[in-house]
Amino acid sequence: MKYAVTLLLSLLPLLANALEPGEKLAPWTLLDQHDQAYSLDAGTHILLVARDMDGAKLVKAALAEQPKGYLEARDAVFVADIQRMPALISKLFAIPAMRDYNYRVLLDREGRVASRYPGQEGQVQWLQLEHGALVSQRAFADAVALQAALEQAARH
Template sequence: MKFRWLLLFAVVPLWAHALEIGERLAPWTLLDQHDQPFTLDDRTTTLLVARDMDGAKLLKQAMADQPKGYLEARHAVFVADIQRMPALIAKMFAVPAMRDYSYRVLLDRESRVASRYPGAEGAVLWLQLKDGRLLARHEYTQAAELREALEQARP
């Protein structure tokens, strides 16, 4: 019986943090791979979130051969949760490599933003927004499907 109560109390906080359709996203600011700040505002229509390296690689595959400004033209932003990456590796190797990407990567170094949006690891969470409110959510685990969704999200 005690186990059931313990389980219930462990799961209740997860429900409290679930983002519901129609809910307004709280604004946040993160630095990108060039140390330039970005603040989530009402102009953003698509928020892409990768919780781990596999999710980030998935977006990189989907963005292969896309021109610079591709995401920005679609009012989309990409958040990469890099909290679990050792700081030395991030500073010396990963972030410098990201500077060559044709798209902006917002670096969530402390998982304070990505943790607001529950989703599976190894996937890219797609949050469709309008005026700062959540319209729909999708998860992509295949680069081809993500690429197709990005193509359909024309400006």
């Protein structure tokens, strides 16, 4: 019985973060790799969230050959949770390297935004939005599949 109670209590944070279709996402603002602010708004249709470096590498691989403005053309934004990255590493190496990317990376330095959305490490969470409300969500663990989904999003 103690085991069941402990298990249930350990799952509560995950259940509390569960988003339901139709639920409106709380607004937030993050800075990108160029220190430019971006606020989630009703015009965002795709929210990509990477909780760790492996997830961010999937996005990087999926967007490797894409032109500048590729995500913006799909009304998509990418949030990278970098809270576990040592500050010195992010400041001296990681963020300067991101400035060369052809896409915008919204940097969640404290993990306050990415933690609002369900998802697993090593994956990219895709939240499909309409007027700021969740329509559907899915996860990608493969860059090719993510790239194909982004291509499909351009056709809609």
